[in-house]
Amino acid sequence: MQARDKDLTRREFVGATVGAAGLGASVADAAPPKAAPESVACSLVVNGQRHDLHLEPRVTLLDLLRERLQITGPKKGCDHGQCGACTVLVDGARVLSCLTLAITQDGSQITTIEGLAAGDQLHPMQAAFLEHDAFQCGFCTPGQICSAVAMLREPRPDPQAPLVADEIRERMSGNICRCGAYPNIVAAIEDVAKAHHESEASLR
């Protein structure tokens, strides 16, 4: 990607415009406005950075990330736990941030798509999605990748057996892709799983 120090990205432009209109100003780490009913103190670590917040109990983790912390990788697809676009990792486990009340995660470690790469070094799953062209519009992709990363760490009935496409499809069923990029998504995950499996085998 080209350097664009002086240019606003589309996201920054939209954020700045909306902020100027007084609708979505960032108030992270500030005391709550007086109108907020019964705000609750909540500390959580997002992508390695600690946030000490005061939150209204009804704020979902998804809205906290997107609206208040400007971490917009997790997407609001259905907002009802049916599409998986909001998938993030909480203490390493994949969950739906749209059905998670943020205050319940006090003390948790949250990882979003933004936290997977090590600097400029993409996470192997990100690299595999690029390699396999595992997306079209990209809206579901942050959720797909977070979900796939966690899936490879989850217990399996037979850990020795290679992870085949059918099992990947079943275990990725919580992430819907409206473009239908499934064949390439499955291929990307299969690739990472294979490399993972081989490196595990070499350690045995």
Add this chain to the structure above:
Amino acid sequence: MRSFSYSRPTDVAGAIAAELKQPETKYLGGGTNLVDLMKMGVERPAHLVDVTRLPLAQVEERGGGLRIGALVRNSNVAANPVVRKRYPVLADAILSGASPQIRNMATTGGNLLQRTRCPYFYDPSYAECNKRAPGSGCAALLGYSRMHAILGASEHCVATYPGDMAVALTALDARIILQSPQGERAVPIEQFYRLPGDTPHIENDMRPGELITAVELPAEWADRRSHYLKVRDRNSYAFALVSVAAVLDVGPDHRIGRARVALGSVAPKPWRGAEAEDSLRGQVAEAQTFRRAAELLVRGARPRHDNAFKVELAKRAVVRALTAASEAV
């Protein structure tokens, strides 16, 4: 979503006291159903008691059976080695439900209390729903009834219990452990869920302040042959049209010992029939035997406008599940 206050007790007594302290209070577990219902405006609690930090997340072998803490997440129950080995029908039922993300969040206690997915219940723009607004009527009676009950319903409510886990727990004769200021009591899952009658808003046997602390699986139904079959509109991540949990013994002479069969998504609760189960006892494990039991299990079925197919589907699913269970190792 209606605004609410929030507390997060760290012991069971504190949670129960918080629930009893004010009206319109709900316990919050994984939130996968409750938070969604709150977004829809179906549930409108004034206070939430977050129970997820209570020390109820252990699975313990006890009395030859298994005690599963109410806060053990669905994915952890399904991955538990003892569950997988001794009660595989429970692991299979859980893994057939929802998605991995939701199973990572959902708790054992919360899963038991999930509400129906009847679209007329779930959408408050329908004024008529006796479950949501007692006495208002039932929009589903004249509505689209493909997913609705064929057994156990009433003229006041035709909603189904939608889950999978409880269907397996019903076939395993599980007991629900409830804690209140008066102490602990154990309720067999069959008696835990209620049929709607003229009070469809009362769905279970829980009393004010009571908290589910555990689910106990009896030794009696461990290590049996079993199978969970789920029939649905797509291969994964969908509620059942019909599901079956079958648990039984088959002797070397191919004759059935004791058997349990529970049907899901056809009634307001996981559906069992003593007659059907008794009819299997001592009989040869074959299709004819299973078909007879299936007929008995759905006897008295009363389909609605759009779900007559469920009667035959349920029978065939029972035969298939019993066949698979009898051949399981």
